[in-house]
């Protein structure tokens with residue numbers, strides 16, 4: 001394809017016009033709104049592209065954290081046409097994202113979200129009535145004082161996971177993933193997936209695999225810079241007519257594969273919304289025994305509503321249940337468990353100290369349960385340190401301003417209006433400045449966390465070995481968009497971690513000469529980040545027996561205990577390098 005064809009020239013001209021109009025609008029607006037206030041300090045942007053070449057696109061949080069030393073706790077950065085404000089301390093994040101949440105609770109426009117089927121994920125929804133209803137539904141099921149309902153299920157799933165790791169330690173990543181999926185499926189749909197090849201889990205995983213890459217900022221920026229590639233069309237994914245934005249790149253243009261990729265993701269997204277929901281509806285219809293779950297509880301409530309209220313509620317309920325899979329999309333639970341495993345392999349002193357605490361308080365004749373938590377401060381210190389040391393979502397999810405603001409004499413822009421380009425979602429008034437709470441910078445604050453790069457659970461304990469008041473809650477975000485899954489996540493992480501500590505020893509994998517295999521941990525970065533599989537050796541402690549895994553009279557099903565030398569994942573690691 002020649003780049004000198006009239007179509008290509010027209011496209012280039014359109015792009016240039018858009019960028020120029022954007023710059024002029026930005027200049028005029030800034031002059032009117034700023035009232036003489038400067039933007040927050042930050043790197044001097046180059047014409048048109050801003051500071052995009054100075055940012056480590058793989059790990060932008062590192063660049064922003066380095067810049068903190070020069071520019072302080074609030075910085076302004078222009079990336080292409082995007083106004084970005086980065087908040088580097090919990091106090092400034094709280095001042096803006098919490099105390100001024102009316103202004104800062106929107107989400108920025110990510111061009112790929114709708115095109116790839118994530119218009120039904122309320123985590124990316126704009127601040128408005130639909131988002132509020134979804135959030136209310138989610139909160140009723142997962143609020144702090146409601147989540148104890150799920151503790152027995154979480155305990156059972158954690159024990160199943162540990163038995164699977166014993167049976168096949170080399171595949172620990174996939175056992176962690178099964179655990180995360182099972183807890184979500186049970187609490188949202190009362191659906192207990194089979195540990196392997198579950199149809200429903202596969203549908204969800206396929207959707208996430210097909211769409212996650214599109215939420216990567218690099219891909220989204222492409223479409224944001226060339227929004228004229230997007231248009232509006234109708235698709236009948238379910239009985240509703242769903243309006244979705246599609247890419248209108250002609251099939252002959254380089255890059256049209258994105259269009260195909262987006263269509264596949266959208267179809268899988270529609271299935272992911274409908275299939276598990278229909279499963280719950282059928283069970284209720286046939287009066288099967290239904291345990292408490294988000295969808296079954298709210299279907300009951302919904303049936304009392306009528307007319308448009310009922311259809312709004314049903315749509316919100318479907319979107320809310322779909323959003324619960326955000327945990328799978330971002331892989332925070334898997335990220336946490338892998339980072340935890342990594343920290344234990346690298347620091348045997350720490351798992352040995354935790355085992356000493358567990359053996360003293362719980363004993364060796366049973367496994368820990370939720371009631372033991374308050375007596376195990378060292379274990380909780382490990383949980384806090386794991387979240388702090390490698391926060392799963394190091395820049396949080398981006399917020400966006402709904403109006404411009406003045407903070408400490410600095411002007412925070414509102415950004416340009418996309419209303420004319422967004423005929424579908426009329427609730428959207430603007431895409432404001434993108435605002436990041438830089439969780440990574442907060443976790444690296446040497447005045448609060450000396451030797452921040454080191455894994456030191458003791459930093460969360462006082463001289464008597466009791467937990468301090470320092471809880472690194474910033475890892476769950478801020479203000480009205482703060483993670484609503486944090487309480488159930490905390491319970492899942494704790495029960496999985498404490499059961500592993502009670503059960504396993506963690507070590508380096510050995511080579512044929514019996515020497516430790518050295519490795520450098522590598523992280524995969526996206527919206528969230530997690531370690532890639534690394535060679536290690538996870539072996540049951542000598543006193544472990546299957547009877548310990550029983551819950552009441554029930555024996556938790558899982559793999560067998562095996563004698564013999566440690567079976568590590570060194571071979572898989574070698575293959576994947």
Ligand code: HEM
Pocket residue numbers: 122123124135138184323324325326327332333336392393396397398399475476477478479480481482483484485486488489
């Ligand atoms: C280690 C575990 C987790 C971490 C570190 C984490 C972190 C976060 C962060 C940083 C945000 C963005 C907050 C903001 O915009 O300021 C978020 C949002 C969210 N999280 Fe989590 N999360 C975790 C687990 C979960 C789980 C298990 C669920 C589901 C049960 C969940 C559901 C959500 C939802 C629905 C949102 C979007 C909220 C909104 O936009 O209103 N998270 N999470």
